Amino acid sequence: METRSTPERRSEYPASSLPARAGAGFKSAHFADIEAAAPGVGFFEIHAENYMGAGGPPHAQLMRLRRDFPLSIHGVGLSIGGAEPLDREHLRRVKSLVDRYAPAAFSEHLAWSTQGGRFLNDLLPLPYNSTTLAHVVAHVDEIQETLGRPILLENPAAYLRFQSSDYSEIDFLLEIARRTDCRLLLDVTNAYVSATNLDFSAEDYIDAFPMSYVEEIHLAGYAEDADEIGDLLLIDAHCAPVQQGVWRLYDRALTRRGPVATLIEWDNDIPPWPLLLEQATHAEQFLKSRRRAAVDDAGSEALHDGVG
Amino acid sequence: MTASVDFDQGAFVRALLDPELPTPNGLEARRGLQPERRFAVYRNNVCVGLVDALAERFPVCRQLVGDEFFRAMARCYVRDLLPRTPMLFDYGNDFADFVSSFEPAREVPYLADVAQLEYAVGQSYHAENAAPLSMDALRALPFDRLAGATAELHPSTHVVASQYPIVSIWRRHMSDDDAAQLELDHGEEALVVRPHLTINVTALPVGGSAFVRALERGEAFGQAVDAASGLTPEFDLTACLQALFLAEAFLAVNVSH
Amino acid sequence: MSDKKLRAAFAIAGAFAAACSLAETAQAAKSEEKCFGVSLKGKNDCAAGPGTSCAGTSKTDYQGGAWKYVPKGTCTSIVTPKGKGSLEPIAD
Secondary structure: OOOOOOOOOOOOOOOOOOOOOEEEEOOHHHHHHHHHHOOOOOEEEEEHHHHOOOOOHHHHHHHHHHHHOOEEEEOOOOOOOOOOOOOHHHHHHHHHHHHHHOOOEEEEEOOEEEEOOEEEEEEEOOOOOHHHHHHHHHHHHHHHHHHOOOOEEEOOOOOOEEOOOOOOHHHHHHHHHHHHOOEEEEEHHHHHHHHHHHOOOHHHHHHHOOHHHEEEEEEEOOEEEEOOOOOEEEEOOOOOOOOHHHHHHHHHHHHHHOOOOEEEEOOOOOOOHHHHHHHHHHHHHHHHHHHHHHHHHHHHHHHHHHHO | OOOOOOOOHHHHHHHHHOOOOOOOOOEEOOOOOOOHHHHHHHHHHHHHHHHHHHHHHOHHHHHHHOHHHHHHHHHHHHHHOOOOOOOHHHOOOOHHHHHHOOHHHOOOOOHHHHHHHHHHHHHHHHOOOOOOOOHHHHHOOOHHHHHHOEEEEOOOOEEEEEOOOHHHHHHHHHHOOOOOOEEOOOOEEEEEEOOOOOOEEEEEOOOHHHHHHHHHOOOOHHHHHHHHHHHOOOOOHHHHHHHHHHOOOEEEEEOOO | OOHHHHHHHHHHHHHHHHHHHHHHHHHHOOOHHHHOEOOHHHOHHHHHOOOOOOOOOOOOOOOOOOOOOOOOOOOOOEEEOOEEOOOOOOOO
């Protein structure tokens, strides 16, 4: 199989020490099941903002989880894509959580969620141009300096775009990664949702994504809605099993990237634990066959070397 | 091509929160479509996300007025009062105040107090951990010198006093126990404590909340008793202490020398 | 120490001693008062309150419009000031 060249450069220290395995988004409703069965998932991911209370069951559960599994912390509230300065108090809260649990990875979104001291609780879109690039780069720099580690930045799900965008999303992400040395979290569902909603090819997006920066993948199920003319409009609702089209796109991404930590996100209409575990197991199968393919490639290369 | 100008996020937010406002300029959907339907997705995410958050924080209030009424009321609150931090478990600190001045909820007069109790339960859940005084430690206190002693209460301790039986109302809805009639002819003073990992919600005897608040202000037991019995002459100190002991509400008792 | 203060100190000492005994008895009997936790019936999660989400929603509900709702409680055993049962306003 042809190995694609990776022209992007990145520093040798990974931002993530997550295993190249399938993980699950942790929900406290599943704690008893997880504790009882010690399931074979590669890691758990939590939302930082839900663990910023002083104590109580959330930290008791998280300490237990951290003892038995690699942990990824995913922030939803730093508002990296905002034009305003970062909320320093919130950044301090993130830092103390990251310091306390020393997770294998910390990730955030290319989006904004806070304006004028008010939190909107949604990942809102931004235009991709030199002005917004400067804001995002400054914010990522400040976060990485505060945390003392590179972060992973995630591509958003889009429902519209801005006339004032001068960069493609991929060029924008690549430029951020180059300037800040952050890494990327490729949300394959977001790519699929954005491509459907904005009429571009999801395959081209995956083929162009700077894979050498990718240290984690997200997968989730979307919801189907309709445009004003009845066309399909996808909502990134994290409310269902991962759909077939997304699995195909995931496989395409793995072919380019190789095996990498993959999270199943399920945040709305939370299923019983076995159903979430089944999704993770399914992702694990893709990772396994990709690992096998990598071994085969290495084997045939060694054979060629021997012959040569 | 024009130079990129700063994207006006304030205007974007105003339009998100007020569906009467037009969709902001400069947005595009896919070819041939108007951006209104797409902008509505974000409007909807913000509104539904925060209304859902309130529905989770105030599940008993939601049951008391029904889902439709609760969500409509929560939408009004969301538009007036967005969260100040991304920690959603903290959202709704002034929801009880909002409810008490919300005209359509007038006919459910205990709703605001139940909201206050539910908020206290949430605060207690996330409060700092600390080891409460054991029964043995309480037993070992020099009882005859306690009038001048002060107390430290567990950081998860909250009291909510109401002229309605809010503890009974809350319990009934948390336990699906709908058997007996519940008369609204008396008040209850709720004590919320999470000494370990489980939250205790109990009713204190009348005057108990004034007693606890006085202790929280740093007043000695003697003064706290005066504060409670000044307000309610029938204040029963023994019953009140018993409830506080059972709830494991004491962290320390400081006897002066 | 004044007579009044002495009486107060005595009352407090007595109340503490009595409350300790009562609490110990109740604890031993595993009284429901002791631990009416929200863990009952698996509802402990309710106390956690809302979590954050990085997802959108397909449930549409953002339009304002005129106020047209009346409270419709699901609990009908509360005796309201207007009589027991439904919390809907009673028609004149």
